[in-house]
Amino acid sequence: MSRTNYKEALQDPIFNEIREASEALSLESYVIGGFVRDYLLKRGTPKDIDIVTVGSGIQLAKKLAEHLPGKPKISVFKNFGTAMIRHKGLEIEFVGARKESYQRNSRKPIVEDGSLEDDQKRRDFTINALAFSLNGSDFGDLLDPFNGISDLKNKIIKTPLEPGITYSDDPLRMLRAIRFSTQLDFTIDLESLKAITAYRERIKIISKERIVEELHKILGSEKPSRGFALLHKTELLQYILPELVALEGIEEVEGQKHKDNFWHTLEVVDNIAKTTDNIWLRWAALLHDIGKAPTKRYDKKIGWTFHAHEFVGAKMVYKLFKRLHMPLNDKMKFVQKMVAMSSRPVILSEDYVTDSAIRRLVFDAGDHVDDLMTLCEADITTKNPKKQRRYKNNFQLVRQKIIEVEERDHIRNFQPPISGEEIMATFDLKPSREIGILKEAIKEAILEGDIPNDYEAAKKLLLSKGREMGLTVKNS
Incomplete structure (x- = not known):
């Protein structure tokens, strides 16, 4: 049987160090799994290195650490029989070769010491069972009992x-x-x-x-x-994710169909993957239409409707995250917000865009307005080139309008020019409903463009509105 050697893959000095430590303990050692696979696929130099040794992986890690400069700390996981060393940007994990057997109700194996071949058999895929020898006699030789190299090529x-x-x-x-x-x-x-x-x-x-x-x-x-x-x-x-499966299918009533929202969703996710690495924005793209299955209705006058699907979908996000034990923190709230607001820019892009509507969009989306626009642009899946161009141009206009309005009115992360405390002091009020009404009146006037977003204009409106409500200015 011909030998294929990949010494050039093992040029990092760490591999010789491992070889020497193995020889000192009379152990056979091999680099296995992702490092070998990614090297052969030319996917760059992996920083995670898995070492399997016919013997104790923990013992080998300890021996190696003695010889490395600075004697790096070893993380030992006795329950798993593994150890890990961080060295010069690398994470090197050591395990003893083993064979495994399983019980039906658990994925935790019963483990016994084994040979290299036993260890390769327990690997998930042939492409992850490939190993390079770290032993003096055949250093760099590829060990491939399941023809994984062929599966890599094919x-x-x-x-x-x-x-x-x-x-x-x-x-x-x-x-x-x-x-x-x-x-x-x-x-x-x-x-x-x-x-x-x-x-x-x-x-x-x-x-x-x-x-x-x-x-x-x-x-x-x-x-x-x-x-x-x-x-x-x-x-x-x-x-x-049964919520996604529920989106599949096209129904037809009286000759009217709706699109298949499952396959549309996958297109949206692919679109957004081209423009952002933000995993939570990608989650928002995946879940943006989940409210459509429970809200789908047919109306004789207007056809298929998905009334309030964004609101329903945002509520479903919480239940889904909870069920999957995902974080119920600001990440979940971000996905909820994106789902809840996913149609807002679409509506704006179809109508004449008023400054007031843009101010409200920026006010509600806050720091995430750019993410929201990215999501809406990814939602364009029409195959009609003319329509696609029109939608994209309209969204560009909305983006431009957001920049103009924000530069002028500073609505993003809006803080009222007048605080609740100042309103209380102005009219000698205790905490009450009136304060909320006055704050809301100032906010609405700014968003509608009736007054600029500054203190003097807000103070003038406050006094006027207070008089209308029969409030008396303190010390006046």
Whole structure:
């Protein structure tokens, strides 16, 4: 059998250091997984390095640390039999070669010491089972028992063992297959795809946090629709994001149809992926239409309607985030705001844009007005070039108007020119309903353009409005 050697991949001095530490302990060691895969795919030099040794990974890490300058700290994870060292921007993880067996109700394996081949068998995909030797006699040799190099060349995701075993043992691998397919633009092997569909219900034993981690990576990829289309095809999506599945389909009544909002959503996500890396804005694109399924109605006079779908969708965002154990903090609120406001710029772009409408948009969106415009521009999925040009031009006009109005009126992160405390002092009031009415009157006058956003004009209006309400100015 011919040997293929990749010494050039192991030029970083760390690999020789690991070789020497291994020899001192009479251990065989190998670099395995993502480092090897990404090197062979020419995807740059990975900063994460996985080392497997036939023996104790923790012992090897400790030995290596003794010889490295500064004796870096070792993070030891005894429960998993692993250790990690950070050194010169690298994260090096060590594990002893092992074989695994699984029980049906858990993805936590029963682990025993094993050979390198045992360890390669337990890997999720052939492309992640590739290893380079770090041993003196064959330093740099590729060890590829499952022909992963061929799968790399043919752009195929395939499991080392029978796919049903691989996915049933650890159902997270189903999501990882789809994630790698999305990130690398690889095709999932047909038998693998069938097995994912067959074992899809097993996803229920995976923690929500691990599922979301994979969803983030799919959403963060260059073309997220690949992943969501595969999640849909394998029927995994109905267990993870049923709100999206509910959007699929086109109904026809009296010859009137609506668009398929599921496939439209995937187009929107791909569009926004071209313009932003903000993962939460990508989430907003994915969820911007989820309120359309529960609000869909047919009206004989006007056809299909999705009345208040943005409001309903924003409420659904909270429930969805809670169910998936996602953060219920400012990130969730940002996605909610984007979903709730997703149609506002569209309405503005269709009508003559008044300064008042722009002021209200900027006031409500605050610092996120640019994100909102990016979302709305991504929402243009018409295949009619003339319409597409018109919509894009209209949004450019709205953007320009936002800049002009903001420069003049400073509405973003609006703070009333007159505080509640000053209103109380002016009319000798205690906290009361009247203060809210006066503050609202000043805010509305500024947003409508009746007065400029400055103190003198606001004070004048306050006194006038106070007199109308029968309030007396203190000491007057």
